[in-house]
Amino acid sequence: MEIRRDRYLKKLIRKRNNGLIKVITGIRRCGKSYLLFSLYYDYLINDGVPEDCIISVPLDDDDYVEYCDPQKLNEYIKSRMTDSKKHYYVFIDEAQYAITTKEMKDPDVPIRLYGVLNGLLRKKNVDVYVTGSNSKFLSSDIMTEFRGRGDEIHIAPLSFSEYFPVSGKDKYDAWQDYLFYGGLPHILAEPDNESKEVYLDRLNSEIYMRDIVERYDIRDVDALDSLMRVIASAIGSLSNPLRISDTFKSNGYKSISIPTISNYLKYLTESFIIQKAERYDIKGRKYIGTPLKYYYTDLGLRNALLNFRQFEETHLMENAIYNELIYRGYKVDVGVVDLRVNESGKRIHKQLEVDFVVNQGSKRYYIQSAYALPNQEKIEQEQASLIKIPDSFKKIIITGGNTPVWRNDYGITIMGLFDFMLNEDSLDY
Incomplete structure (x- = not known):
């Protein structure tokens, strides 16, 4: 093949x-x-x-x-x-x-x-x-x-547009396999699901873990393994070393110091196992710093770390969209929209999140990942942050399935996942 x-x-x-x-x-x-x-x-x-x-x-x-x-x-x-x-x-x-x-x-x-x-x-x-x-x-x-x-x-693991044509399956089944087993090329040569799982387990333990342990002379291998599992469980969630440390304590893991967690995160990003998306204040036009988000470079490796037991398609879809944007050469941040709103007669500060602020040269796109938009209430929830952005760059909601591309009254483009993943020019529709 x-x-x-x-x-x-x-x-x-x-x-x-x-x-x-x-x-x-x-x-x-x-x-x-x-x-x-x-x-x-x-x-x-x-x-x-x-x-x-x-x-x-x-x-x-x-x-x-x-x-x-x-x-x-x-x-x-x-x-x-x-x-x-x-x-x-x-x-x-x-x-x-x-x-x-x-x-x-x-x-x-x-x-x-x-x-x-x-x-x-x-x-x-x-x-x-x-x-x-x-x-x-x-x-x-x-x-x-x-x-x-x-x-x-x-270079990255296979994008879905590279994976799908050689998968031998229709796009729906190919997508489920892609989310579950990832895009490392050899996955396509494995004959069955059991073989795929064994291959990914072996890569995690014999290649990636061993590489990091040997390269950085890590003594506490169990701590590194636990950290990788914590990050794998929290893709798409805001994290920093302090929050991760608290997660270790609350879940009964062995305590790891914050400097050690910071070093381990650095080793994982240097080895391209995870990627980080920083938070960007859209109105203030500045980076906020921590917390930030981590995404797995390959979803199959992420799922294998968790013994293929945490298949939350909403988060996996968000991770896959992030990986696709990186594959296309974009710079990708997590957006924050600061607001002052009246609630119960009080003026309060509120932050709305934009999943991705996407930049390439003079181009910019604001993107929300929404697994499903079953009703108007859900649409309003997903577009709330996009409406508050005070500029004219394109705003997009990507939803699961094969939804036709359309633009609503706020000028927000809504497109299906397959339109986005299988067409490299989809952001300019």
């Missing part, structure tokens, strides 16, 4: 030979290697690049473990570049394996891999691509070390 990742493939093609190191980031098993080593490799071959000019080094493969030493990696790549008149493409997969824990944790320790990559950039006949499953490998460190020569392409 071939899954086309055309959005990402086109980005790589546009960035080809641009003089920068292309850094492909994303959660483990989301398809980074497939994008680079299969789709992009095939594109280069079909475009006339000789096979011996593509140097592939998958550092998570036992056959290449010796090249996790940056010096040996450098020697190997140079040994393959035998003709100065040829143009070479270097693919390094899971590059964080060439960075030691000490290098990762201590900002005063130089990361030797960066020197290798910078050395390759100085050669005019080399185009370099690396993948990584941890944003600490990219973030401020890599941009500093590459001196503005790093170019990130972040």
Whole structure:
């Protein structure tokens, strides 16, 4: 089964030979290697690049473990570049394996891999691509070390528009599977539901948990596991370390300090397992800070953490909409509308929430996620915050199912979930 990742493939093609190191980031098993080593490799071959000019080094493969030493990696790549008149493409997969824990944790320790990559950039006949499953490998460190020569392409698990055409099911059944088992590409190859659940359980315990524990030298593994479950239970809810600490106490979990919770949250976001949406004061045009919302990058991993027992479609739909917006390249915040209202003869302060404030360049959209709009009362409830926003940017309510797109008397667009998820231009309808 071939899954086309055309959005990402086109980005790589546009960035080809641009003089920068292309850094492909994303959660483990989301398809980074497939994008680079299969789709992009095939594109280069079909475009006339000789096979011996593509140097592939998958550092998570036992056959290449010796090249996790940056010096040996450098020697190997140079040994393959035998003709100065040829143009070479270097693919390094899971590059964080060439960075030691000490290098990762201590900002005063130089990361030797960066020197290798910078050395390759100085050669005019080399185009370099690396993948990584941890944003600490990219973030401020890599941009500093590459001196503005790093170019990130972040990829996610399959969007529903990528998942549905190869699922072999109608869109309703495909959607239920997508919410339950997520969009990691290998899920589509598993033969039955039991196999899917086993696969996701194994990824959580053997890949993601182990990666974080080893990378950050975590001693209290049970505490990290408990935190992941708390966040998984609270997707779409406002959270901060203090609230999470209180949740631990009220649910009988072992007590974890607030600084430790903050560090664990940082590790989970750096590993792309969760993503955070900050709160934005729409009228005041400023960020509020904590609390904020956390969403899981893949819903299947989230559900597996909870033993597939908490299937609240309202929250899962909100998480899926957030992931879709990120996939399309938008910046996404949680909106807050501050109001002064009269209640029982008193002037009180009130805050209304907008699920998503969505930005891209000069474009902005305000979006509410509503699983169902069964009556006018529910419509009024969902649109209350949107009506109070004092600007003319587009306001949208996305509701479950296949509701036709329409616009009400307040100028608010109401569209069905499938119209939104399956059409990348849906926000501009």
